[in-house]
Amino acid sequence: MSVTDEPLLSVDGLQTSFYTEEGEVKAVNDVSYQIDRGERFAVVGESGAGKSVTSLSLMRLIDDPGRVKGGDVTFRSTSAVATLARKFPEGVATENSPGYIHVTELRSESGAVGSDPGATVRDNPTDVATSLHDGSLHIEAGHVDVLDASEDAMRELRGNEIAMIFQDPHTALNPVYTVGEQIAEAIRKHLEMDDGAAKERAIEMLERVGIPDAEERYSDYPHEFSGGMQQRAVIAIALSCDPALIVADEPTTALDVTIEAQILDLLKELSNEEDVAVQLITHDLGVVAELCDSVMVMYAGKPVERSSVEELYYEPKHPYTVGLMSSIPRIGDDRERLDTVPGTMPDLVQLPSGCSFHPRCPYAEDACLEHEPPLVDVETGEPVEDPDPAVHSAACLEYTGELQDGVDFDVQIREDAATDGGESV
Amino acid sequence: MRRVYDSEALRRDDDDPFSPVEDDESASRNHVNWTNLSHALVPQAIRSRAIAVDVETDKDRYEPGEEIHFGVTFANRFPLPITIVTETPKSWEWSIDGNPKGSEVPADHPEDRSTFHFSRSERKRFRRSWSGRVRVDEKEWRSAERGEHTLGVGIDAVNGAEKLRAETTFQIE
Numbered sequence: 110m111s112v113t114d115e116p117l118l119s120v121d122g123l124q125t126s127f128y129t130e131e132g133e134v135k136a137v138n139d140v141s142y143q144i145d146r147g148e149r150f151a152v153v154g155e156s157g158a159g160k161s162v163t164s165l166s167l168m169r170l171i172d173d174p175g176r177v178k179g180g181d182v183t184f185r186s187t188s189a190v191a192t193l194a195r196k197f198p199e200g201v202a203t204e205n206s207p208g209y210i211h212v213t214e215l216r217s218e219s220g221a222v223g224s225d226p227g228a229t230v231r232d233n234p235t236d237v238a239t240s241l242h243d244g245s246l247h248i249e250a251g252h253v254d255v256l257d258a259s260e261d262a263m264r265e266l267r268g269n270e271i272a273m274i275f276q277d278p279h280t281a282l283n284p285v286y287t288v289g290e291q292i293a294e295a296i297r298k299h300l301e302m303d304d305g306a307a308k309e310r311a312i313e314m315l316e317r318v319g320i321p322d323a324e325e326r327y328s329d330y331p332h333e334f335s336g337g338m339q340q341r342a343v344i345a346i347a348l349s350c351d352p353a354l355i356v357a358d359e360p361t362t363a364l365d366v367t368i369e370a371q372i373l374d375l376l377k378e379l380s381n382e383e384d385v386a387v388q389l390i391t392h393d394l395g396v397v398a399e400l401c402d403s404v405m406v407m408y409a410g411k412p413v414e415r416s417s418v419e420e421l422y423y424e425p426k427h428p429y430t431v432g433l434m435s436s437i438p439r440i441g442d443d444r445e446r447l448d449t450v451p452g453t454m455p456d457l458v459q460l461p462s463g464c465s466f467h468p469r470c471p472y473a474e475d476a477c478l479e480h481e482p483p484l485v486d487v488e489t490g491e492p493v494e495d496p497d498p499a500v501h502s503a504a505c506l507e508y509t510g511e512l513q514d515g516v517d518f519d520v521q522i523r524e525d526a527a528t529d530g531g532e533s534v
Numbered sequence: 535m536r537r538v539y540d541s542e543a544l545r546r547d548d549d550d551p552f553s554p555v556e557d558d559e560s561a562s563r564n565h566v567n568w569t570n571l572s573h574a575l576v577p578q579a580i581r582s583r584a585i586a587v588d589v590e591t592d593k594d595r596y597e598p599g600e601e602i603h604f605g606v607t608f609a610n611r612f613p614l615p616i617t618i619v620t621e622t623p624k625s626w627e628w629s630i631d632g633n634p635k636g637s638e639v640p641a642d643h644p645e646d647r648s649t650f651h652f653s654r655s656e657r658k659r660f661r662r663s664w665s666g667r668v669r670v671d672e673k674e675w676r677s678a679e680r681g682e683h684t685l686g687v688g689i690d691a692v693n694g695a696e697k698l699r700a701e702t703t704f705q706i707e
C-alpha cells in the first residue's frame with residue numbers, strides 16, 4: 110500500500126478522561142476512526158457526547174485534570190514528517206531506538222537512501238536537514254505518532270499541518286492585535302516568510318475567504334469584524350499555512366442561518382480546491398449533509414454509528430441517530446428546534462450498565478441493560494475492528510441478534526430536501 | 535454538562551495561534567496560602583485523621599433490579615485546610631463487595647499521585663447510585679445476587695488510607 114492510499118489520520122482506541130472530585134469523567138471512551146486525504150468527516154452528537162474532547166485530544170490541547178489515557182493517533186503526511194525530522198531529529202525512530210517521527214522511505218534523485226532511513230536522519234541531522242530543505246532528499250513515506258510527540262513538535266504540527274477552527278472566533282482571535290497581523294504571524298511562524306511576504310499572503314488569504322477590501326481590512330481589530338467575518342478570518346488563519354487537515358469544532362453554531370450557509374460553502378469550496386481534509390464537529394445533522402462525505406455519531410463518549418453521509422440519511426441504523434435526524438430543522442420552519450431525543454446525556458462519571466443509551470431508547474429491552482453492544486457491520490453483525498469508512502456500522506444489539514422485539518423505524522425523507530442528500534437549512 | 539471550553543482542562547497559549555487564547559487572569563497573589571501553611575503545620579500522618587468519611591444508602595432493603603441510591607460525605611474536622619495525597623488522580627472511590635463501582639473489571643487509573651483538597655472545616659457530599667448490576671466483563675453485566683451486600687467508600691491515600699474508609703450494608707431481597 111503506498112502512503113497516499115493510507116488514511117491521512119487514524120485514531121485508534123482513543124480514551125480521554127477528566128479526573129474531578131466527582132470522579133473520573135470518561136469523556137472519550139475507546140473511539141476509533143480515520144480520515145482520508147481531502148475527505149470531509151463529521152463527528153456528530155449532542156453536547157457531552159465527547160466530540161470536542163476527541164478533537165482537542167488529537168490536537169494535544171487537553172490539559173490537567175484531563176488525561177489522554179490510551180490510544181494512538183497516527184498522522185501520515187510526508188511534509189509533516191519532513192518538517193519535524195528537520196527540526197527534531199532526536200524524535201526520529203530508528204530500528205534500535207524509539208521515537209515519534211517515523212521515516213519509512215527516504216529518497217534522493219538516485220533512489221532510496223539507507224536501509225534504516227530513520228537512523229540516516231538521526232545520525233546526520235545537520236546534513237539531512239539541509240538536504241531536506243533544499244530538496245535533494247525527500248521523504249517518500251512516514252508518519253507521526255501524535256500522542257507521543259514533544260510539545261515543541263506539536264506546536265509545529267498545529268497550524269502547519271493540522272489547523273483548528275473553534276466555535277467562538279474569540280477563542281482564536283486575540284483582541285489586541287489586528288486581524289491581518291494575526292494571519293501574518295501564523296504565516297511567519299510556520300512558513301518561514303519575511304514580514305513583507307507574510308503580509309502579502311495574509312491579504313491574499315483574507316481575499317480568499319471572501320473578505321471585501323482585504324487590504325484595508327488587514328489593519329482592523331477583531332471587534333471591527335462581524336461574527337461571520339471573524340469566523341472567515343479564523344478560517345484564513347487556519348488555511349494560511351496549507352494544512353492537510355482542518356478540525357472545525359461547531360464552526361457555524363454561533364452564526365445566524367444565512368451566514369452559516371455561506372461559511373459552510375466556503376469550507377466546502379476551500380477543501381475541494383486545496384485538497385484539505387476536514388473533521389467537522391457538530392450537533393447538527395443538517396450541517397453534516399451540507400458539507401461532509403462520511404460521519405461518526407457519538408453518544409456518551411463512544412461511537413454508536415459510522416457510515417457515509419448518504420447512507421446515514423437514508424438508512425440510519427442506531428435509534429439515537431434516528432432521534433437526532435428528527436431534530437434537523439426544515440426549510441422555512443421557524444419553530445424552536447425540538448428536543449426530539451427525550452431525556453439527557455448520562456452522567457459520564459457513572460455510565461448506565463449495558464448500552465449507555467438504554468435509559469433514553471424507546472426500543473430498550475432487558476438485554477440492553479446487561480450487554481453493551483459492540484460496533485458491528487449492520488449487514489453481517491460482525492464486529493468492525495478497523496474503522497472502515499466503506500462499512501456501515503452501528504452499536505445496537507439489534508445488529509447482533511440479541512433483541513427479542515427489535516427496532517423498527519421509518520425514515521421519511523422529504524422530497525423538497527432529498528435532492529442534496531437531506532434536509533438542511 | 536460542562537463544556538470543555540469552559541474548563542481549565544484546555545491548553546491555552548497566546549503565542550500559538552492554533553491553541554485557544556488565555557483567559558484574563560489577574561488573581562491576587564497576596565493572600566495567605568492556607569494549603570502551604572497547613573502542610574507546614576499538619577504532618578501527613580495526622581492529615582488522614584482530619585477527614586471523617588461516611589456513606590449511607592437511602593434504604594436498607596431493595597427489590598431486585600431496583601437502583602441503590604447512596605450519599606457519601608467527607609468532612610474536614612480541622613479548622614485548617616487539609617490536602618490528602620492520593621495514589622492516583624482518582625480522589626475517592628466507592629465499591630460493592632470490594633469491587634470498585636460494582637465492577638469486576640479492574641480500573642485503569644494512571645499511576646500518578648494527585649491530591650484531594652479540603653478547605654477549613656469543609657464538608658464534601660456526593661450522591662451516587664448503583665444499578666444493582668455487577669459488571670462482570672468489559673461489555674457484560676449481571677444482576678447482583680439476593681442477600682447482603684457491602685457498600686464501601688474510601689480515599690486511596692498514600693498515607694493512612696485505612697483510616698479514610700467507611701462502609702455500610704444493605705439487602706437485596
Ligand code: SF4
Nearest residue numbers: 464467470477505506
Ligand atoms: S442496544 Fe438496546 S438500548 Fe441500545 S440502542 Fe439498541 S435497542 Fe436501544
